[in-house]
Amino acid sequence: MKRFLVFAFAAASVCLQAQAPGVGKAVDWNKLRPEILDRYRSLVQIDSTAGHETLVVDYLKKVFEAEGIPTQTFALNPNRANLVARLKGNGSKRPLLILAHTDVVGVQREKWPVDPFGAVMKDGYIWGRGSKDDKPVLVANLITMLMLKRQAVPLDRDVIFLAESGEEADLEGVGINFMVREHFPAIDAEFAMTEGGGADIENGRVARVNIGTAEKVPARVRLVASGTAGHGSVPRLDNPLIHLGAAVEKVGLWETPMRLNETTRTYFEKLAAISAPERASIFKALLDPKTANDAQKLLREHAPGQYSVLRTSVVPTILKAGVGANVIPSEAEATLDIRALPDENIEAFYKELAKVIDDPAVRVERIPQTRPASPASKLGTDMYRAMERAAQAIYPGATVIPSMSTGASDMAQLRAKGIQSYGVGPASTEADQTNYPAHGDVERLAESSLYPFVQYVWNVVTEIAAHK
Ligand SMILES: [Zn+2]
Numbered sequence: 001m002k003r004f005l006v007f008a009f010a011a012a013s014v015c016l017q018a019q020a021p022g023v024g025k026a027v028d029w030n031k032l033r034p035e036i037l038d039r040y041r042s043l044v045q046i047d048s049t050a051g052h053e054t055l056v057v058d059y060l061k062k063v064f065e066a067e068g069i070p071t072q073t074f075a076l077n078p079n080r081a082n083l084v085a086r087l088k089g090n091g092s093k094r095p096l097l098i099l100a101h102t103d104v105v106g107v108q109r110e111k112w113p114v115d116p117f118g119a120v121m122k123d124g125y126i127w128g129r130g131s132k133d134d135k136p137v138l139v140a141n142l143i144t145m146l147m148l149k150r151q152a153v154p155l156d157r158d159v160i161f162l163a164e165s166g167e168e169a170d171l172e173g174v175g176i177n178f179m180v181r182e183h184f185p186a187i188d189a190e191f192a193m194t195e196g197g198g199a200d201i202e203n204g205r206v207a208r209v210n211i212g213t214a215e216k217v218p219a220r221v222r223l224v225a226s227g228t229a230g231h232g233s234v235p236r237l238d239n240p241l242i243h244l245g246a247a248v249e250k251v252g253l254w255e256t257p258m259r260l261n262e263t264t265r266t267y268f269e270k271l272a273a274i275s276a277p278e279r280a281s282i283f284k285a286l287l288d289p290k291t292a293n294d295a296q297k298l299l300r301e302h303a304p305g306q307y308s309v310l311r312t313s314v315v316p317t318i319l320k321a322g323v324g325a326n327v328i329p330s331e332a333e334a335t336l337d338i339r340a341l342p343d344e345n346i347e348a349f350y351k352e353l354a355k356v357i358d359d360p361a362v363r364v365e366r367i368p369q370t371r372p373a374s375p376a377s378k379l380g381t382d383m384y385r386a387m388e389r390a391a392q393a394i395y396p397g398a399t400v401i402p403s404m405s406t407g408a409s410d411m412a413q414l415r416a417k418g419i420q421s422y423g424v425g426p427a428s429t430e431a432d433q434t435n436y437p438a439h440g441d442v443e444r445l446a447e448s449s450l451y452p453f454v455q456y457v458w459n460v461v462t463e464i465a466a467h468k
Contacts, residue, residue: 027147029455036454037126037447039063040139041119044128049106053165053174054081056102060142060163069149074183080165080174084186087148089155089465094190096383096465097160097419098145098457100138101167101175101195101410104130111441125444132445133438134195136426138163139450140457147458154467162187167410170370176410177370180417189419191383193460196409196423199395200430201449206395208274211387212423214263214376214404215412216313216339219346220367221353223247223334227361232326240332241321243361248316248334254356258296258310259341260287263376263402267309270401286310308406312340312349335367339406342376371408374415381420383464390459394452395427424460426453 048056057073064071064085075081080103089095107116107129114120116129125131145161147153166175179187196212225247227238260268265287272283285295299307314336321332340346354364378384379402388400403423411421426449436444 027151027455027458029451032143032147033451036139036143036451039142040135040450041121041126043135043139044119044126044131045117047117048102048104048130050103050166050169051077051079053102054079056138057081057083057163060085063142064145067146067149069145072186074179074186076174076178076182077165077172080172082165082175082179083161083163084183085145085161087145087155087159089157089159090467091157093157093465095158095160095188096461097162097187097189097192097414098141098461099162099164099187099192099194099410100141101134101165102138102163103165103168103175104133104135105168105439108441113442116442121447124448125446126450127442127444129443131443132426132428132436133443134167136445136450136453137195137424137457140454143454144458144461148461153462155465156467157190157465159461159465160187160189164410173370176413180413184417188417191381191464192411192414192419192421193383193387193424193457194409194411194421195425196405196411197403198425199391199398199427199453200433201427202430206398206427206452209391209395209398209400209427210403210423210425211384211391211400212405212409212411213379213384213402214261214342215374215408216308216404216406217342217344217346217373217412218369218371218408219312219338219340219344219349220369221336221338221350222365222367223251223336223357223362224365225332225359225362227328227330229330230328232324232328234328236328238361239328240330240361241328243359244319244321244332244334247357247359247362248319250356250358251314251336251353252316254314254353256311256314258292259343260310261341261343261376261404262379263404264309266379266402267404270399274399305406308339309404312338312344313406314338314353340373342374342404346373371412372416374412376404377411377415377420377422383420383422383460386463387422387424387460390456390463393459394456424453424457426450 046055061071069085071085073081073083114127119128164175197210199206200208225240225244227240268283268286272280282295285291317337318335322329391400414421
């Protein structure tokens with residue numbers, strides 16, 4: 001019965017879906033559902049933890065080739081291949097890249113109530129590792145390519161499909177780093193769309209659609225304190241633990257300057273417009289320099305995630321020191337996970353950090369980063385507007401909100417190459433986001449969220465790429 005209700009809700013949202021202009025034949029989404037579900041479940045059933053991504057490439061290759069869509073594979077490591085498929089446009093506009101990663105994080109089988117690679121359907125959900133991260137985006141991109149081909153949709157721009165390996169774990173650089181470095185012409189585009197957004201379900205309907213437009217830049221450092229080694233029975237002023245402890249306290253409590261950018265300003269403005277009065281007043285206060293300071297202090301205490309998007313954050317995460325209870329070591333070390341605003345002057349920031357520590361016994365060592373600094377993508381582009389229109393068509397009444405991730409994604413490499421890149425994701429409830437998150441012990445996606453999400457991706461792609 002419960003299953004039936006979920007199904008009915010999804011069906012209602014389908015009727016309201018508008019067809020993108022320029023697309024000749026309308027897609028019969030009800031008829032397409034079994035295929036969407038079957039392909040999605042097939043993808044979830046592939047155990048594509050790091051080192052096994054080629055299994056997904058093999059599946060996709062077969063599907064594309066059966067439909068007459070040529071593919072290319074690019075592999076630095078033969079077990080971790082990437083796949084590209086391209087549908088040609090008339091060349092009047094620059095390409096659109098739709099990408100998704102094929103790898104999933106590992107599983108602890110004993111935590112799962114079902115087979116983590118079974119794509120088991122239970123209680124209205126499809127359960128499995130990758131069911132959220134990132135196989136919904138992968139299947140939405142796949143179905144979009146198949147339907148563009150089947151309907152022979154005339155395109156103003158090439159649509160490039162990329163299935164990439166190693167997003168979750170890529171010490172070898174087999175995925176986006178390899179594609180950008182060695183095969184950039186195969187994926188070069190004006191716009192890109194991938195994971196990194198989402199939508200929030202409240203009281204049974206989608207209330208907010210989040211478009212990922214920016215992310216913070218990892219800029220981690222190590223603090224190393226040095227002193228004289230000695231006997232634990234003799235106190236020394238140059239004990240590195242004392243110096244490191246003081247430095248960690250200073251930087252951990254350092255209130256770095258708050259600064260809004262186009263994305264975060266719009267994010268808080270939109271939230272202010274739709275939030276309950278008490279929260280709305282905090283968000284409004286953030287936008288006014290006279291009241292921002294008190295408002296952000298409230299966020300620091302009650303909403304650390306939102307506090308973090310206001311600034312470059314400094315978070316101590318590892319401490320290392322000592323060999324024995326009776327030994328003063330000559331060195332002590334702390335790791336700081338620094339996440340910079342996209343426009344941060346990182347050299348100046350490190351200088352400021354050293355000033356805050358203000359101790360010659362403590363030096364700051366940079367840790368090499370695997371992702372480049374990346375500028376935020378713009379909100380005024382044709383692509384962003386296409387995404388807004390598509391969101392309004394598929395999720396009527398929802399507020400569209402741009403968001404900056406405090407984490408990092410493969411959009412960093414694309415944005416660093418000048419591609420305006422945007423994040424999407426299927427809708428979920430707050431309870432599901434908390435209890436069944438990406439990378440959590442157990443992952444699942446509501447079947448009723450899958451179909452509208454595929455339609456959303458299709459609508460965006462046809463809006464921005466179809467010849468009108
Ligand atoms: Zn992911």
